[in-house]
Amino acid sequence: MRVLLRLLAPLLGLALAAAGVLLVIEVVAVWVRPAATTGLVVPWPDWRTISTTLTWSNTPVPAVAIGVAVVGLLLVLLGLLARRSDIVLTAPTPEITVTTSPRVLARLVGRHVRATDDVAGASVTASRRTVAVSVQGWGKADPELRGTVRNRVKAMLDELPLRRRPRVTVAVQDRKGPR
Amino acid sequence: MTIPVELTKPEAPELEPTSTPAPRPATLRKRARSAVARSAAGDRSLTVLIGLTLLAAGTLVALLSYGVFGRGRSRRTLLDPVIVDALRAQPLLARLVALAAGLLLLGLGLVWAARSLRPERRPDVIVDGGADTAIVVSSSAAADAVAAQAGALRGVGHARARFVGTDAALSLRVTLWLAEDADIRDVLARLDDQVLTTARTSLGLAALPVAVRLELDSSTPHPRVA
Numbered sequence: 001m002r003v004l005l006r007l008l009a010p011l012l013g014l015a016l017a018a019a020g021v022l023l024v025i026e027v028v029a030v031w032v033r034p035a036a037t038t039g040l041v042v043p044w045p046d047w048r049t050i051s052t053t054l055t056w057s058n059t060p061v062p063a064v065a066i067g068v069a070v071v072g073l074l075l076v077l078l079g080l081l082a083r084r085s086d087i088v089l090t091a092p093t094p095e096i097t098v099t100t101s102p103r104v105l106a107r108l109v110g111r112h113v114r115a116t117d118d119v120a121g122a123s124v125t126a127s128r129r130t131v132a133v134s135v136q137g138w139g140k141a142d143p144e145l146r147g148t149v150r151n152r153v154k155a156m157l158d159e160l161p162l163r164r165r166p167r168v169t170v171a172v173q174d175r176k177g178p179r
Numbered sequence: 180m181t182i183p184v185e186l187t188k189p190e191a192p193e194l195e196p197t198s199t200p201a202p203r204p205a206t207l208r209k210r211a212r213s214a215v216a217r218s219a220a221g222d223r224s225l226t227v228l229i230g231l232t233l234l235a236a237g238t239l240v241a242l243l244s245y246g247v248f249g250r251g252r253s254r255r256t257l258l259d260p261v262i263v264d265a266l267r268a269q270p271l272l273a274r275l276v277a278l279a280a281g282l283l284l285l286g287l288g289l290v291w292a293a294r295s296l297r298p299e300r301r302p303d304v305i306v307d308g309g310a311d312t313a314i315v316v317s318s319s320a321a322a323d324a325v326a327a328q329a330g331a332l333r334g335v336g337h338a339r340a341r342f343v344g345t346d347a348a349l350s351l352r353v354t355l356w357l358a359e360d361a362d363i364r365d366v367l368a369r370l371d372d373q374v375l376t377t378a379r380t381s382l383g384l385a386a387l388p389v390a391v392r393l394e395l396d397s398s399t400p401h402p403r404v405a
Contacts, residue, residue: 002219005222006219008226009291010292010295010296016285020280020281028278030274052256052260055255056243056255056256061257067237068233068237069237071230071237072231075229076231079222079227091367094208095388096371096390097208097211097212097214098392100392108395
């Protein structure tokens with residue numbers, strides 16, 4: 001989202017500037033040559049004749065309006081969702097801020113979970129609030145595997161200096177295929 | 180030719196911290212937080228503003244054309260004769276307003292594009308060397324020295340550093356790639372105790388807010404089959 005915003009923001013700025021330039025050019029052109037019947041860059045006299053015949057309820061108007069509204073909604077969502085998803089850690093002194101990315105936390109947890117023998121494989125997703133672990137046991141699922149993995153992950157998170165302790169959810173899946 | 184800068188603690192307190200008193204802890208915390216990454220607040224708020232404008236205009240026009248504001252209103256033309264007559268009555272005013280709107284859009288758009296395309300500042304460090312001497316340590320030299328020291332800490336694979344902020348309010352951004360067996364608490368404590376304290380004293384800074392970013396070193400691949 002942030003990459004998209006970084007790409008889109010200068011383009012939007014340039015589009016605004018271009019619209020402003022066209023407006024200024026056309027106004028000045030009308031001012032200096034009042035007799036002209038065509039626009040200098042933009043064919044706005046044609047648009048004027050179209051818009052004096054078209055009513056608000058004619059076919060293309062509502063469709064275009066809905067399209068514009070959808071584009072606006074997408075821009076609003078882009079602006080609101082492009083926030084940082086950093087995980088904050090406690091620092092030794094107040095003039096230091098320590099952050100890391102959710103991916104790093106997920107890799108740390110995943111490495112810790114996979115390092116034990118009773119887990120065949122694991123996938124982890126992490127965010128500021130939750131750490132979701134999906135583990136595969138060997139063969140027949142051990143009913144206690146879920147609890148042990150959960151306690152292990154919690155103990156590991158306790159050792160990390162996290163500002164906010166995320167909630168841990170563990171899902172156990174059967175391992176498919178031969179051992 | 181560039182000479183790598185070595186940051187060492189001065190033997191004698193020759194370099195007094197600059198005469199300005201240290202800022203309050205709350206200010207330092209705020210500056211450290213804003214050094215985490217380049218701010219996208221301007222881009223975000225303008226994008227939301229333009230989006231809201233488009234959303235409101237599109238919704239209102241759609242409602243108008245479906246006759247929510249009255250059947251008669253939706254049967255009028257897009258360019259209403261009433262509005263055309265009003266503009267014809269005051270041609271000078273209409274043109275001036277259009278011109279001002281165009282110039283405003285141009286200025287706003289150019290400022291916005293320039294702000295979001297401009298690279299982030301890398302302020303130099305100015306060390307007060309005495310009564311009429313100022314020593315300028317280039318931003319990259321000072322940052323490379325900090326990065327070299329941070330990269331030598333136990334548990335850190337490699338490190339990168341850069342100065343951000345303004346000349347008057349310097350902040351440091353450090354990215355640490357941690358080794359697999361690193362103890363995060365220990366690394367942070369030693370970073371503060373050894374590297375950052377040295378940087379503050381040797382650069383003569385009363386305060387240096389620091390934003391630390393932790394990453395994992397991927398140079399040692401984890402074996403899939405043990």
